[in-house]
Amino acid sequence: MSQDKRKPSLLQGLVGLGVVGIALGLAAGALTIPSAAGYGGVGPNFLPWLVSAALLVCGGFILYEVRTGGFRHLEEGPPDEAPYWPGFIWMSAGLLANAALITTLGFILSCALCFVLASRGMRNAQGQDTSGLATWIKDGITGVLIAAPVYWLFTKFLAINLPGLTETGWL
Amino acid sequence: MEIWSALIQGFATAATPVNLMWAFVGCALGTAVGVLPGIGPATAVAMLLPITAKVDATASMIFFAGIYYGAMYGGSTTSILLNTPGETASMVTAMEGNKMAKSGRAGAALATAAIGSFVAGSIATVLVTLAAPVVAEFAVKLGPPEYFMLMLLAFTTVSAVLGQSTLRGLTSLFVGLALGLVGLDQISGQARYTGGVPELLDGIEIVLVAVGLFAVSEALHAVLFEGKVEESQNRMSRVTMSREDWRRSVPAWLRGAAIGAPFGCIPAGGTEIPTFLSYATEKRLAKDEYKAEFGHQGAIEGVAGPEAANNATVTAALIPLLTLGIPVSNTTAIMLGAFQNYGIQPGPQLFSSSAALVWALIASLYIGNVMLLVLNLPLVGFWVKLLKVPKPQLYAGILIFATVGAYGMRQSAFDLFLLYAIGVLGLVMRRFDFPTAPVVVGMILGPLAEAQLRNAISIGEGSPMVFLERPMSVTILVVVLAVLILPRAVGWWQGRKAAQAAV
Numbered sequence: 001m002s003q004d005k006r007k008p009s010l011l012q013g014l015v016g017l018g019v020v021g022i023a024l025g026l027a028a029g030a031l032t033i034p035s036a037a038g039y040g041g042v043g044p045n046f047l048p049w050l051v052s053a054a055l056l057v058c059g060g061f062i063l064y065e066v067r068t069g070g071f072r073h074l075e076e077g078p079p080d081e082a083p084y085w086p087g088f089i090w091m092s093a094g095l096l097a098n099a100a101l102i103t104t105l106g107f108i109l110s111c112a113l114c115f116v117l118a119s120r121g122m123r124n125a126q127g128q129d130t131s132g133l134a135t136w137i138k139d140g141i142t143g144v145l146i147a148a149p150v151y152w153l154f155t156k157f158l159a160i161n162l163p164g165l166t167e168t169g170w171l
Numbered sequence: 172m173e174i175w176s177a178l179i180q181g182f183a184t185a186a187t188p189v190n191l192m193w194a195f196v197g198c199a200l201g202t203a204v205g206v207l208p209g210i211g212p213a214t215a216v217a218m219l220l221p222i223t224a225k226v227d228a229t230a231s232m233i234f235f236a237g238i239y240y241g242a243m244y245g246g247s248t249t250s251i252l253l254n255t256p257g258e259t260a261s262m263v264t265a266m267e268g269n270k271m272a273k274s275g276r277a278g279a280a281l282a283t284a285a286i287g288s289f290v291a292g293s294i295a296t297v298l299v300t301l302a303a304p305v306v307a308e309f310a311v312k313l314g315p316p317e318y319f320m321l322m323l324l325a326f327t328t329v330s331a332v333l334g335q336s337t338l339r340g341l342t343s344l345f346v347g348l349a350l351g352l353v354g355l356d357q358i359s360g361q362a363r364y365t366g367g368v369p370e371l372l373d374g375i376e377i378v379l380v381a382v383g384l385f386a387v388s389e390a391l392h393a394v395l396f397e398g399k400v401e402e403s404q405n406r407m408s409r410v411t412m413s414r415e416d417w418r419r420s421v422p423a424w425l426r427g428a429a430i431g432a433p434f435g436c437i438p439a440g441g442t443e444i445p446t447f448l449s450y451a452t453e454k455r456l457a458k459d460e461y462k463a464e465f466g467h468q469g470a471i472e473g474v475a476g477p478e479a480a481n482n483a484t485v486t487a488a489l490i491p492l493l494t495l496g497i498p499v500s501n502t503t504a505i506m507l508g509a510f511q512n513y514g515i516q517p518g519p520q521l522f523s524s525s526a527a528l529v530w531a532l533i534a535s536l537y538i539g540n541v542m543l544l545v546l547n548l549p550l551v552g553f554w555v556k557l558l559k560v561p562k563p564q565l566y567a568g569i570l571i572f573a574t575v576g577a578y579g580m581r582q583s584a585f586d587l588f589l590l591y592a593i594g595v596l597g598l599v600m601r602r603f604d605f606p607t608a609p610v611v612v613g614m615i616l617g618p619l620a621e622a623q624l625r626n627a628i629s630i631g632e633g634s635p636m637v638f639l640e641r642p643m644s645v646t647i648l649v650v651v652l653a654v655l656i657l658p659r660a661v662g663w664w665q666g667r668k669a670a671q672a673a674v
Contacts (some may be wrong), residue, residue, distance in 0.1 A: 015603050019342055026349055029364050036359065042628050044356040047621045048363060051348045058342040065338070073335040074604050087394035092591070094567075095387065098574060099587030111574055115567040118390065122563035125398025139567070146568050150575060159225045160579045 012066045019059035026052035090121030106165030108147045115143030174304055181530025185538055190233055193226075194535050197234040198542045201241020206249050206554045209389045210569055212242035213501035213611070216509070217381035218576030223512040229528045233535040235509055236489075239502050240292070240539050243482050244547045247284040248554055251277060251474070252405050263446040263477040270469030272405035282412045283420045283471055284478040285547040289540055291428035291479035295486035296536045298432050299493075303522070303533070306494040310519035315626035316638050318495075320647035322620040325497050327651050329441070330609040332658070339605045347613025350375055357622050370585050377508040378580045380614055381501070383590045384607045386573045388597025390566040395598070397562075404558060410551055419461070420475040423453055427479025434480075435487025441500065441608075442484045449480035486536065493517055493529060497616065501608050504615045 030048035065071055094117030102110040116139045123130050130136075152170070154160045165171050184190065204215040216235050223231055250265035251272050264284060271280040313321075330340035353364045354374030365371040412420065427449045434445040453476040454465050464470035491497045496517040498504035510517050521529055547554070577590040600607060631637025638644050 012603065015599065018599075022346065022349065026352075026364075033361060033363055042625045044359045044361040044363065046625075047348070047617075048352055051345050051352065055342065055345045055349070058338060058345060061338050062342065071336070071339070071603065083395040084398055085395070087398060088391060091391060091394045091566075091570075095570065095591045095594070096588070098570075099584055099591065102574070102578065102587065103584050107574075107578075111571045114570055114574070118394075118570050119563040119567035121394045122398070122566055125394050126562065127398065128563075139563075142564060143567070143571070147571050150571060154221075154575055154579060158222050160221050160575075161582050162575070162579060163582075 009066075009070065012071055013063065016059055016062035016066055019055055019062055021059075023052050023055035023059055026055065084125045087121035087125035090124065091118045094118040094121070103163050106171065107151045107162040108144060108171060109165060111147040111150075112140055112143030115146065116140050119143075174300060177304075177526065177530045178300060178534060180527070181532075181534035182537075184229060184527060184531035185233060185534040190230055190531065190535070191538070193230045193234040194237050194539050195542055197237020198241040198539050198546060201238035201243075202245035202248075202543065202546055202554055203241075203557060204238065205242035205245020205247075206557045207245075207560070207565065208249060208253070208558075209393065209566060210386060211246075211501075212239050213381060213505055214385040214389075215242070216502060216505045217378050218386070218572050220378045220505070220509055220512065221576060221579030223509055228510075228513045228515065228525075229531050231509065232506075232528060232532050235506055236532055236535055237539050237542075239485065239506065240482075240536070241543055241546070242502075243292075243485055244285060244288050244543045245554060247288070247474075247478055247481075248281060248547070248551060249558065251280045251284065252407070252555060253402055253558060262443075263450045264474055264481070266450070267465065267469045267471075267473030269405065270467065271471065271474065272469070274468040275406070275408055276469065276471075277405050278408040278410040279412050279416050279471060280469070280474050281551055282410050282548065283416060283475045285544060285551070286412075287420060287424040287427065287475045287479040288482040288547075289544040290424045291431060291481075291483040292486050292540045292543075293537065294425075294428045295432045295435065295483040296533070296540065298436075298487055299489055299536065300533055302436070303490050303494050303529075306490060307519045307522040310494050313519070313643065314641070315623045315630060316641050316644040317647065319620060319623040319627050320638065320644045320651065321495060321497055322616055322623065324647055324651050324654070325491075325499055325612065325616060326609075326620070327654055329499060329612045330606070332441075332654055335604060339603070340609055343600065343605045343607065344609035344613045347610035348617040350380060350610070351614040351617030357618055358625055368585075370581075370583055373581075375589070375614075376577075376580050376586065377505060377611070377615060378576050379586055379590050380593055381505055381611055382573045382576045383593025384597035384600070384610060385501075386569050387590060387594025388601055390569055391594055391598045392601055393562065393566050407552070407555060410548060416471055419471050423449075423472040423475035424479040426452060426456075427476040427481075428483040430476075431480030431483030432487045435484040436490050442481050445480045445484045446477040449476040452476065489536075493521055493532075494519060496521075496619070498612060501611050504608075504611045507615055 026048060030045050030052055033045035033048055035043040035045045062071075094114040097117065098110050098114035101113065105113070116136060119139045120130055120135070123135065151162055155162050185194065200215065201212060204210045204212060215238050219235070219238075226234070247264045247268065250262070251268035268280045268284065271277065326344055330344035331337045351374075353371055355362055355372060362372060430449045430452065431445040450473055453470070453472040454462070457465065457470060457472055461470055461472065465473055485500075488499060488503055491499060492503045492507060496507065498507045507517060515521070515525055515528075573590065574587065577586050578584070580586070597607065627637055628635060631640075638648065
């Protein structure tokens with residue numbers, strides 16, 4: 001058998017448990033779906049049960065793989081370097097702040113904020129020095145320069161509703 | 172000559188200034204996203220799905236087809252010039268293309284990739300023109316049992332055949348099917364898995380899943396793991412081919428097109444198999460004097476063949492999409508989503524109910540191919556500059572476009588939180604090598620397959636035997652089983668032979 005010489009990790013086990021968890025969650029949900037099948041013989045709860053059972057089996061097999069040497073045929077082995085969590089937190093903060101603020105700040109400012117935070121995360125990940133105010137300002141301006149034309153293009157030319165800070169449709 | 176007049180009509184629609192503009196913007200944008208690492212055609216089409224609310228169907232399908240197509244041209248530029256291939260489709264191109272570029276022949280590699288894409292793309296477009304109406308005529312005769320079996324075949328190939336691990340492929344597929352379950356049941360109108368959240372009654376938007384899985388997870392993956400990755404760029408040289416290059420490329424293009432096109436036609440998509448097959452063929456057929464170039468200085472056949480195969484496959488993949496409504500890749504799955512936004516269900520009736528649209532789309536493929544050749548040969552220097560965009564700005568910028576796509580669809584901030592959650596899911600999947608295409612295909616095709624299944628069983632008056640009583644559906648079922656069992660049987664047999672030989 002071709003098997004990777006990679007140690008089964010705790011994380012792989014968690015992935016397996018996650019799949020099992022999704023399966024059980026789907027099953028719990030399927031309980032509440034009525035089975036009225038009508039002429040079909042197959043009701044609206046058939047596929048939910050099928051998917052839930054299939055995921056349970058998949059989760060079981062994944063856990064079995066983890067217990068017997070880890071995932072098989074991994075193409076992209078985990079890079080040697082440890083994950084850079086501070087960068088992840090910056091970028092997550094950017095995305096979540098954008099979600100929370102887009103209706104109050106408007107598309108342009110909210111996206112520019114997301115741009116600044118995400119870019120900072122990536123800069124730090126690359127080992128750049130971001131202590132000064134200059135990077136913040138530079139990224140802020142770049143963010144606005146990307147977000148504003150996008151906003152105008154989509155709202156003015158394509159008539160897609162994106163939230164603005166004001167009612168003018170330009171900001 | 173019904174096809175001929177329909178095609179002329181299609182050209183008349185596609186060649187209006189507005190539609191030409193959409194085709195051009197699509198091709199240019201497609202090339203750009205193909206060149207840029209971290210964003211591919213599926214993501215780009217998904218992000219732009221909100222335009223379906225305003226732009227008319229023909230224009231936006233021409234636009235999306237341009238992106239789909241252009242990204243294939245652009246992807247090869249990146250894989251030849253950078254040491255990290257952008258698309259999976261251009262992985263094979265990268266092997267020889269990169270070697271050629273390293274030995275100072277980047278220009279020839281780019282030229283053979285672009286011209287080869289043009290040649291194979293045009294051949295495959297002719298195939299689409301001639302074959303699609305025939306397939307559609309045949310497909311009208313298929314009933315729900317046959318459709319369900321065809322969808323089962325698509326599910327099987329996308330999850331169990333492509334990719335490294337069948338187990339992880341199937342897990343992805345069922346996660347996709349689960350996502351597709353959220354919302355109102357198509358047949359009974361029963362709400363499923365909405366958890367009382369009104370936003371979920373309409374189901375989860377495909378834009379969210381696609382943009383979350385591809386764009387957001389890509390950015391999160393980059394910030395976590397790729398900060399320190401050094402990228403080196405190969406030197407450009409003049410984009411031109413010598414007489415000898417032509418002599419070696421032309422047969423490779425034609426062989427690549429011949430290998431690629433059939434793979435696109437069957438609902439068993441993916442460009443990995445045809446591109447690798449073409450590469451292997453070229454390597455075997457190469458004259459002895461060139462054989463040594465493979466893997467060393469880089470052989471031009473090894474770029475020409477796979478690149479042609481790649482384009483022939485993606486073009487021919489439009490046949491199952493348009494005639495059967497069955498997508499077999501991320502991008503075609505999302506294009507199916509775009510059709511659905513217009514209330515159009517691709518399938519055999521499409522050629523009669525939306526003939527104008529279909530033929531304009533096919534005509535635009537011819538036009539797009541010419542545009543892309545111009546965009547990618549004389550103007551390649553411009554696209555190469557895109558490779559210089561620094562990563563922080565690139566990924567942060569991608570997130571802005573992701574917001575447009577996710578928010579623009581339903582104007583709901585809730586969707587942006589969901590987008591983040593799906594991005595994290597995509598990150599986990601990517602980290603542990605779960606393929607993403609089965610999720611997207613499962614999510615889009617799942618509800619359609621469920622409806623076909625239930626209709627089929629209704630036809631059988633409640634008996635699942637209906638699938639075994641109809642010859643076509645049994646045939647497809649046998650193919651599904653063969654696809655599942657044969658590769659394993661062959662592997663097992665070879666393993667046994669190797670073990671015996673070792674003894």
